[in-house]
Amino acid sequence: MEKQWEELSSDExxxxxxxxxxxxxGVEFASPEAEKLYKERVTRIKDAIxxxxxxxxxxxxxxxxxxxxxxxxxxxxxxxxxSEKANMAWxxxxxxxxxxxxxxxxxxxxxxxxxxxxxxxxxxxxxxxSPEHTYQCLEGEYMKAxxxxxxxxxxxxFFTTTYLPRIFGALEPFKMLPNLTVVAEMYGAGxxxxxxxxxxxxxxxxxxxxxxxxxxxxxxxxxxxxxxxAESGFPACQAGFTKAPFxxxxxxxxxxxxxxxDMYRQPGKLLQAMEAITPFWIKKGISEAIGAGNPLIFIxxxxxxxxxxxxxxxxxFYWPYLKKIILGLVDEGVVPFCWAEGGYNTRLEVIRxxxxxxxxxxxxxxxxxxxKEALDGIACVSGTMPMDLxxxxxxxxxxxxxxKCIDTAGKGGGYIMANGAFFDDVKPENVRAxxxxxxxxxxxx
Amino acid sequence: MEIVGKRFADSxxxxxxxxxxxxxxxxxxxxxxxxxxxxxxFKRLGKVVMGTVAGDIHDIGKxxxxxxxxxxxxEVYDLGVDxxxxxxxxxxxxxxxxxxxxxxxxxxxxxxxKQTVEAIKNAGLRDxxxxxxxxxxxxxxxxxxxxxxxxxxxxxxxxxxxxxxTGAE
Numbered sequence: 001m002e003k004q005w006e007e008l009s010s011d012e013x014x015x016x017x018x019x020x021x022x023x024x025x026g027v028e029f030a031s032p033e034a035e036k037l038y039k040e041r042v043t044r045i046k047d048a049i050x051x052x053x054x055x056x057x058x059x060x061x062x063x064x065x066x067x068x069x070x071x072x073x074x075x076x077x078x079x080x081x082x083s084e085k086a087n088m089a090w091x092x093x094x095x096x097x098x099x100x101x102x103x104x105x106x107x108x109x110x111x112x113x114x115x116x117x118x119x120x121x122x123x124x125x126x127x128x129x130s131p132e133h134t135y136q137c138l139e140g141e142y143m144k145a146x147x148x149x150x151x152x153x154x155x156x157x158f159f160t161t162t163y164l165p166r167i168f169g170a171l172e173p174f175k176m177l178p179n180l181t182v183v184a185e186m187y188g189a190g191x192x193x194x195x196x197x198x199x200x201x202x203x204x205x206x207x208x209x210x211x212x213x214x215x216x217x218x219x220x221x222x223x224x225x226x227x228x229x230a231e232s233g234f235p236a237c238q239a240g241f242t243k244a245p246f247x248x249x250x251x252x253x254x255x256x257x258x259x260x261x262d263m264y265r266q267p268g269k270l271l272q273a274m275e276a277i278t279p280f281w282i283k284k285g286i287s288e289a290i291g292a293g294n295p296l297i298f299i300x301x302x303x304x305x306x307x308x309x310x311x312x313x314x315x316x317f318y319w320p321y322l323k324k325i326i327l328g329l330v331d332e333g334v335v336p337f338c339w340a341e342g343g344y345n346t347r348l349e350v351i352r353x354x355x356x357x358x359x360x361x362x363x364x365x366x367x368x369x370x371x372k373e374a375l376d377g378i379a380c381v382s383g384t385m386p387m388d389l390x391x392x393x394x395x396x397x398x399x400x401x402x403x404k405c406i407d408t409a410g411k412g413g414g415y416i417m418a419n420g421a422f423f424d425d426v427k428p429e430n431v432r433a434x435x436x437x438x439x440x441x442x443x444x445x
Numbered sequence: 446m447e448i449v450g451k452r453f454a455d456s457x458x459x460x461x462x463x464x465x466x467x468x469x470x471x472x473x474x475x476x477x478x479x480x481x482x483x484x485x486x487f488k489r490l491g492k493v494v495m496g497t498v499a500g501d502i503h504d505i506g507k508x509x510x511x512x513x514x515x516x517x518x519x520e521v522y523d524l525g526v527d528x529x530x531x532x533x534x535x536x537x538x539x540x541x542x543x544x545x546x547x548x549x550x551x552x553x554x555x556x557x558x559k560q561t562v563e564a565i566k567n568a569g570l571r572d573x574x575x576x577x578x579x580x581x582x583x584x585x586x587x588x589x590x591x592x593x594x595x596x597x598x599x600x601x602x603x604x605x606x607x608x609x610x611t612g613a614e
Binding site: 123128129130132133134136138139256257260261263264307308309310313342386387388389390391392393421423424425426 | 458459460461462464465467468500501502503504505527551552553555556581582583584586587590599
């Protein structure tokens with residue numbers, strides 16, 4: 001009899017997720033050739049991650065920002081507000097350039113959703129940024145220095161009644177919402193729900209319902225995109241994403257300056273807050289991976305980069321909670337796909353402390369030989385194609401960089417060629433050179 | 446703050462310490478300022494026009510550079526974020542600043558920087574100012590592409606460049 005999910009070891013769970021990824025449900029391949037390519041691609045990436053077998057060649061992945069829009073002659077504004085156009089542009093990009101997998105068509109939307117809720121956290125095309133430019137975060141103290149206790153005691157209530165009203169203008173009335181954790185017996189229950197009758201609160205809910213409909217519509221396009229890509233032979237390389245607790249607090253709650261100062265003025269509270277949100281982000285990653293039948297969960301890493309924190313601070317505030325997230329995912333068979341944005345040369349020795357063959361580390365700016373040395377036999381190394389080469393370099397510069405990475409990090413497997421940071425309006429011939437040359441030069445003999 | 450800057454340049458201090466020191470200094474300034482009879486007028490090393498280039502609204506890096514230039518004795522005109530090329534040109538003309546710092550985080554900033562340098566050139570000011578650029582994805586290759594004079598990997602390189610160009614060092 002087949003074992004229940006709970007009875008499987010973490011290795012068996014990982015294998016089960018890889019198998020589901022290899023034979024995706026509900027996908028009818030366009031041709032036997034597409035099916036063959038799909039399975040080869042998944043196997044190639046799996047071998048690079050698990051470090052057990054040498055892949056047939058170095059896999060190559062492209063994680064674009066708005067490049068597909070520019071490549072198709074569209075503006076970021078167009079694809080943020082027209083999901084059909086977005087799908088067309090993203091499909092054209094992947095089908096033309098043919099990397100070993102795709103990262104969905106989720107970046108560009110849904111514009112209307114953000115309009116309806118009057119999103120304050122970002123500027124986007126048509127809302128503070130020109131149509132030709134991409135969305136950008138407006139850093140601020142969306143959580144105040146004296147709000148740690150409220151946050152730690154009840155993160156969900158804090159989000160609903162304090163954080164969401166600050167980042168979504170239309171949800172400002174949520175400030176008046178009751179804490180439903182105190183709904184108990186018949187006596188008093190009615191009173192708790194009075195705020196839902198207020199006209200402002202009802203208007204906020206109407207906006208929320210409308211925004212939800214937009215999100216659902218957009219989600220349909222995202223799902224259709226994934227299905228079509230799989231049927232054409234391209235596996236999705238991201239089932240969802242999660243975040244490091246230090247980044248969660250530092251990026252969109254306290255802001256960079258806020259969290260830096262908190263490390264000195266209220267370190268205990270900061271640690272408690274990170275502890276409080278860690279389980280939420282572990283659960284998010286697990287449920288997205290299991291829901292999609294795909295082990296890869298992205299983790300973009302920001303404020304642990306070289307130069308931001310001292311070694312001591314990294315080891316005290318950043319790494320312990322990120323490690324908890326990673327291990328929490330690994331336990332359930334999920335493969336954390338860590339993307340270290342910025343420099344990571346000084347962190348290599350710390351991040352080595354991980355189980356073998358369970359993670360991918362995509363680096364932006366790193367000494368690739370040192371990264372390979374540190375993670376050899378521990379984790380799959382990836383990335384480092386620099387933005388300046390893709391944007392203003394020549395195809396030969398790109399090929400030289402591919403060669404350097406494959407010669408060092410590619411040795412013995414365990415390497416995936418990829419861009420170091422999200423890319424927008426770069427030269428298509430450089431992107432093509434990166435993919436084609438990896439396929440040519442990266443074959444293991 | 447000069448010590449903080451030096452320690453930062455020597456990789457003894459990190460952005461965390463810079464920001465915390467800045468916060469402490471701000472606290473002290475807030476306390477001391479009302480008690481000062483009048484602004485003590487001290488001689489500044491030179492003028493610098495700073496801003497994040499058009500289309501880019503990232504300001505953490507730019508703010509650190511502005512702060513470090515300020516505490517190192519420069520008079521900084523901070524134009525903010527998403528600054529059109531013409532605004533840089535106007536400020537250079539108005540202030541007579543011999544140094545311009547262009548910041549950018551996105552790769553889209555490469556072209557905005559290039560266009561800003563060109564606008565400075567077209568205004569006939571290129572030989573009157575030195576241009577330095579900086580940001581997460583800025584390299585020597587980008588510097589050449591934009592036509593800037595120098596680039597900096599961190600804020601203290603910006604301070605060193607400004608000191609060198611004003612003859613303060």
